[in-house]
Amino acid sequence: MKPIPLCEADLNEDDVQAVASTLRDGWISSAAPVVEAFEAAFLAQLHAWGASPDLGCVATQSGTSALWMCLHLLDLPAGTEVLCPATSFVASIHPFLYQKHRLRLVDVHPLTFAPTLESYQSAKTSETKVVLVTHLYGLAMPELLKLRQWCDAEGLILIEDAAESLGTLVDGKPVGTIGHYGFYSFNVNKTLTTASGGILVSEDHTLLAKLKHQSTQAKCYSTGELFHDAIGFNLRMNALHASLGISQLKRLPAFLDAKCRIAEGYFQAFKGQASLDFVHHHNPPYARAFTGITPSYWLNLLYVDDHAKRKALQGALQAQGVQVRPVFMPFTAFDYVHPFLVEASLQEVRSQFKNAYALWERGINLPSSPHLSEGDQARVIELVLEGSKHD
Numbered sequence: 001m002k003p004i005p006l007c008e009a010d011l012n013e014d015d016v017q018a019v020a021s022t023l024r025d026g027w028i029s030s031a032a033p034v035v036e037a038f039e040a041a042f043l044a045q046l047h048a049w050g051a052s053p054d055l056g057c058v059a060t061q062s063g064t065s066a067l068w069m070c071l072h073l074l075d076l077p078a079g080t081e082v083l084c085p086a087t088s089f090v091a092s093i094h095p096f097l098y099q100k101h102r103l104r105l106v107d108v109h110p111l112t113f114a115p116t117l118e119s120y121q122s123a124k125t126s127e128t129k130v131v132l133v134t135h136l137y138g139l140a141m142p143e144l145l146k147l148r149q150w151c152d153a154e155g156l157i158l159i160e161d162a163a164e165s166l167g168t169l170v171d172g173k174p175v176g177t178i179g180h181y182g183f184y185s186f187n188v189n190k191t192l193t194t195a196s197g198g199i200l201v202s203e204d205h206t207l208l209a210k211l212k213h214q215s216t217q218a219k220c221y222s223t224g225e226l227f228h229d230a231i232g233f234n235l236r237m238n239a240l241h242a243s244l245g246i247s248q249l250k251r252l253p254a255f256l257d258a259k260c261r262i263a264e265g266y267f268q269a270f271k272g273q274a275s276l277d278f279v280h281h282h283n284p285p286y287a288r289a290f291t292g293i294t295p296s297y298w299l300n301l302l303y304v305d306d307h308a309k310r311k312a313l314q315g316a317l318q319a320q321g322v323q324v325r326p327v328f329m330p331f332t333a334f335d336y337v338h339p340f341l342v343e344a345s346l347q348e349v350r351s352q353f354k355n356a357y358a359l360w361e362r363g364i365n366l367p368s369s370p371h372l373s374e375g376d377q378a379r380v381i382e383l384v385l386e387g388s389k390h391d
């Protein structure tokens with residue numbers, strides 16, 4: 001049987017032509033005008049979704065590098081305390097570790113997979129300077145606008161990790177654009193791909209200008225010499241990736257429609273199955289938790305009863321060539337992260353972060369490529385129904 005991948009890029013002849021045309025042109029470096037053209041097109045899409053007209057952006061080699069450069073330029077001292085969700089993909093926190101910041105973990109809500117405003121508020125200490133919020137799987141933190149207001153009132157910097165949630169709206173605004181800084185990923189499995197790439201968005205044009213300058217080794221030619229005026233990086237997006245991004249952006253609405261159709265298909269198939277809890281805004285408990293959210297369903301997520309059943313279902317699907325993935329482990333599961341956690345985040349982790357642990361133990365991601373065919377989705381559904389009957 002043909003394998004069914006978890007989440008593949010949807011590439012077509014237009015994408016091939018776009019990259020080929022840049023190659024033929026020969027200007028393929030990060031200095032080529034096509035990189036700025038991609039930034040302009042991306043920004044236009046965010047504005048069309050209701051983002052602030054003052055927003056700017058800088059494209060980078062990855063989402064990780066967008067966050068890293070942002071933190072480098074914020075120049076907060078080592079040991080700076082950051083409130084951070086107890087679980088996400090590790091790339092959400094690695095740049096904080098590069099900067100030697102200290103993370104105070106906050107458990108996530110069991111239905112939205114982001115901390116609530118109240119849990120951030122009770123975790124805050126006099127040391128807290130930064131708040132990280134992550135929007136996982138195309139979902140969102142529903143109280144985002146209030147979170148921004150609270151951060152402003154408390155003098156905290158709000159950073160949004162919207163790597164997985166391009167196209168998700170909260171109260172009519174795109175996630176990633178509400179915080180002081182937000183970033184997206186265009187990694188190969190994301191809703192819009194540039195093979196690898198990312199972008200930082202913000203209204204802080206001073207920081208964005210520095211990012212653009214320093215992401216290409218901080219080169220200055222004004223004296224007629226090749227002069228450098230700051231620590232530089234080589235982290236700017238290049239022209240080949242940007243041309244793919246411009247081409248992909250034209251089909252973004254179609255990708256988002258397809259993702260929603262796939263999610264609806266899984267929801268219809270699994271509703272009424274007592275042992276399966278599919279994360280969807282039409283599923284009553286989620287409907288309430290997702291008030292104000294328009295999800296983009298990057299990766300579909302199914303909860304089963306317990307860890308053993310999740311592992312059994314995962315094994316059964318994989319044995320049939322269906323690629324599924326367990327949900328991320330909480331950050332406390334990784335020893336190398338421990339030295340960067342405040343003392344309190346290492347205590348009684350299973351009860352303190354019980355929702356993050358339950359999400360990992362019971363959650364499984366199902367195939368979600370935008371071009372997943374009806375036939376392939378029907379096969380996944382049949383195998384899930386079959387697999388959950390036996391275990």
Ligand SMILES: Cc1ncc(COP(=O)(O)O)c(C=O)c1O
Pocket residue numbers: 061062063064065088089091092134161163164184185186187196197198
């Ligand atoms: C939640 C989250 N944060 C950050 C990243 C990092 O993005 P990138 O892979 O583009 O560096 C990813 C994706 O890979 C992600 O899923």
